[in-house]
Amino acid sequence: MDRTLRAHRSLSSPQRQALKEALFNVGLWRRRLAFLLDQPDAPPPLLLFAFLHGLAHIPAPEAAALAGVEADPLPSLTPTPPPSLALRYSLPDWLADHLSRELGPEADPFCAHLNVPGPITLRANPLRISRDALASRLLSEGVSTRPGSWSPLALHIEGSRPNLYALPSLQEGLFEVQDEGSQLLGLLLDAQPGETVLDLCAGAGGKTLLLGALMRNSGRLLAHDPNPERLDRLLQRSSRAGLTRLQLLRTPPSPGLDADRVLVDAPCSELGPLRRGPDLRFHSSPDALSHLPPIQRAILQRAGDLVRPGGRLVYATCTVNHAENQDVVADFLASRPDYRLIRPGSGWLHDSCLQGDFLFVTPHRHGTDAFFAAVLERSAG
Ligand SMILES: C[S@@+](CC[C@H](N)C(=O)[O-])C[C@H]1O[C@@H](n2cnc3c(N)ncnc32)[C@H](O)[C@@H]1O
Secondary structure (H helix, E strand, O other), X not given: OHHHHHHOOOOOHHHHHHHHHHHHHHHHHHHHHHHHHOOXXXXXXXXXXXXXXXXXXXXXXXXXXXXXXXXXXXXXXXOOOOOOHHHHOOXXXXXXXXXXXXXXXXXXXXXXHHOOOOOOEEXXXXXXXXXXXXXXXXXXXXXXXXXXXXXXXXXXXXXXXXXXXXXXXXXXXXXXXXXXXXXXXXXXXXXXXXXXXXXXXXXXXXHHHHHHHHOOOOOEEEEEOOOHHHHHHHHHHHHHHOOOOEEEEOOOOOOOOOEXXXXXXXXXXXXXXXXXXXXXXXXXOOHHHHHHHHHHHHHHHHHHOOEEEEEXXXXXXXXXXXXXXXXHHHHHXXXXXXXXXXXXXXXXXXXXXXXXXXXXXXXXXXXXXXXXXXEEEEXXX
């Protein structure tokens, strides 16, 4: 897409937008479109025709002209409604089957929301600015926003996507781009100034930056990840965000750390952010659903030894899979009687973000990517 747009600089802004939407939708809907055409290997122009005519309801001759396909005869599309969840929402069979098992009757609205791009959400950096002041500052830079519903730091961009990277407010570290559900995971740890806080699966630091801001640059903020490039990116982002107390752990921390709080944002099958790209669903693999739980159990066990008595442990994923979520937590609790589940976000998190003892948010109910979290407290004795 970028190469094509660079090679055709004379395209107007609406033409560029149309090109992006055509590519996004043909990519995303390709399974449904192949069904409409009754051709598993239909070439891209035919897929575009099927999208424009079959799903966007543009009259067939106009759709054929726009897609550059032969209009005489016009390609025919099946009138049969898609007979399965997978075909209706253009998903691989294994994924639709899995989501049906996990979500029951909610699978249909969940899948429908996977086909609508999510909002662009920002997180105010409380070290530098309040959410209200950030909204005013962005407005002065030509970007209008509305507050999020669940995270007190979230602002959703309204209207068309601005070039965020050109905004002085981003360069000044006033905000990060972060889904509202992802913000909730960091907030659940309730990190306080002066504490020792460990982000055990820090990656490039989406949550670490939030934890550091809540700690107001006092205490010890530790971040570990086995992937060194991600930690390098975290370091760059942390200076822009104004964090001064971040310590990267390139090797795993040892038991006896006695951290006040530990976040495990575990590697997972990542079914929660599927709406973020048209291709993600076709690149996901069912193997992840079963090969990750033993890894997650081992990471959570290790994390359990790093928290001081009386401290807090948050286990989180961005996926919809009991085997990676509730089952991992149940296994942990069965082997660690010194831990108990506590209500996530007591005093500030809306009840509708809870499913039983856990946080569980989804695109169709909350407008967020899907996330799961459990908040565990270690007994003081
Ligand atoms: C969901 S991502 C973390 C995203 C990150 N917390 C953020 O908010 O940007 C999971 C991370 O776990 C890391 N990981 C994989 N195996 C791990 C292990 N055994 N211990 C700790 N982290 C691990 C991966 O490298 C990956 O960066």
